[in-house]
Amino acid sequence: MVIINPWSKRLVPVIGILTARKKDGSIAGNGTLFIELQKKLISLNGVSFIFTPDGVHEDSIDGFIFIPEKNGWERINSPFPDLVYNRIPFRRSEEELKSSTFFSFLKEKNIPFFNPGFIDKSELYHLFKNHPFLHTFLPETIQANHKHKLSAFLSQYQSIYLKPSQSARGNGIFKLELDTQKKVYIKGLQENDEFVTFDYFWKEWESKLREKNYLAQEEIKSSLYDGKRFDFRILAHSENDHYQVTGIGIRQSQVQDITTHIPSGGRLLPYKQLQTEEHDIFIEAVVEHIGKALTEKFGFFGEFSIDIGLSQSGQYYIYEVNSKPMSFDETDIEERKIEHLCQLFLQLTGNKTN
Structure with missing residues (x-):
């Protein structure tokens, strides 16, 4: 069932939560966060809905709204919200969005965009x-795409970290170590390897380091x-x-x-x-x-x-x-997060509830 314009009089602040679709077409993102935000916003006389870029039209947005009484989601077609909260979980989806007309729509309608995107x-x-x-x-850091600079950096610190420029949650991180015999050891969460010399390491890892735009960082x-x-x-x-x-x-x-x-x-x-x-x-x-x-x-x-x-x-x-912070395992921090986000939403939308 599609609900057409569920808040036609627009007497409450409407928050649009922007996410993306998975490869199978289903909605991605932190569902628990979306639900808790909706519950809290309703208690503050606000409302939220989630949507993906493919649901954006020139004058309206197709999305989904969580109905607490039904403990479930329903499809909606809504006018543009008062604020867009960016929770796109994939860097590629965010890059695709930047080349679309979405941001020009927001600018034309003077709609705030909460959080510009992932940080490189x-x-x-x-x-x-x-x-x-x-x-x-800051720990001393260099680009890991130059053989001689990386070799000198490793010789200086003996133990360094390799981190992809665009990653989160510890994904793709490795520790690179140099021993007194000039052997190179690389340690990851899932794999370990060793090389007789740095030259052998570079021969095997050069393409990956360049492709993922790795940084090298001194170990503290x-x-x-x-x-x-x-x-x-x-x-x-x-x-x-x-x-x-x-x-x-x-x-x-x-x-x-x-x-x-x-x-x-x-x-x-x-x-x-x-x-x-x-x-x-x-x-x-x-x-x-x-x-x-x-x-x-x-x-x-x-x-x-x-x-x-x-x-x-x-x-x-x-x-x-x-x-785009991950959920904290501490429940008290998560509760304060929901509270602070919703208060900030109201502040940025002009406190329509007042």
């Missing part, structure tokens, strides 16, 4: 490298807790032209030390176990600087997450910034 690690590094505050907290000797490395995982949102910390979690490596991500075997720890006043002050400051830097460079960022490490010498390091 190389662009992010250069943005922060030139920032008066953030540059202090991480501070340990119970003998294992850990990272801070921080969620942040915009509020009244500033950026605030929504939640902080700790992710600790267990069976491998390449990444602390839980899907890769990492362990969750409550922030209060390692919390200090110094950590609090630094995290609040870095969130504000990162939020403003991203928005000035790429367009309005309403939310993001940050992975921050702490070295054995007590130096903080920014490892990753994610424009």
Whole structure:
């Protein structure tokens, strides 16, 4: 059943959540997030629907709305929303969208677009490298597409990480190590290999490093807790032209030390176990600087997450910034996320509920 224009009088703020389709044609994305946003928005006298780029027409959008009373989704045809929240989960889908007429539609209708898109690690590094505050907290990083530069970089640090410029959740990350005999060892989540010399490594890996636009990053000797490395995982949102910390979690490596991500075997720890006043002050400051830097460079960022490490010498390091944060396993952080997102939606749409 198709509901035509379910909010014809437009007395409430309408949020359009933009996602994409999987290869089989089904709707992709974080269904739980979409449902919780709809429930919260309804309680605040708002409403949301999800849609994909193929559902966009010149004057309306075909999409889906979650009906809590029925605990299910229904098809709708809606006017353009008051705000579009970008949750496209695939980089390729987002790139295809950029070449469409969708953004010209939004501009014509003066509709805010919440979060410009995925962040390229190389662009992010250069943005922060030139920032008066953030540059202090970056591991040394180079492009991994030049044989002699990469060889010299590995010789300098002995142990480095290789990261694709366009990836998330620890996908495609490898650790590259050089021993005293000039042997090269490469370690990943699923595979390990060794090479007699760097030349042999480069011969096998050159095409992959270039194709995926890999970066090489010095390994930071991480501070340990119970003998294992850990990272801070921080969620942040915009509020009244500033950026605030929504939640902080700790992710600790267990069976491998390449990444602390839980899907890769990492362990969750409550922030209060390692919390200090110094950590609090630094995290609040870095969130504000990162939020403003991203928005000035790429367009309005309403939310993001940050992975921050702490070295054995007590130096903080920014490892990753994610424009479309994964769900946090901490339920209290997820609840605050929903609350902050919905309040931000209302703020950006002019608080139609008032």
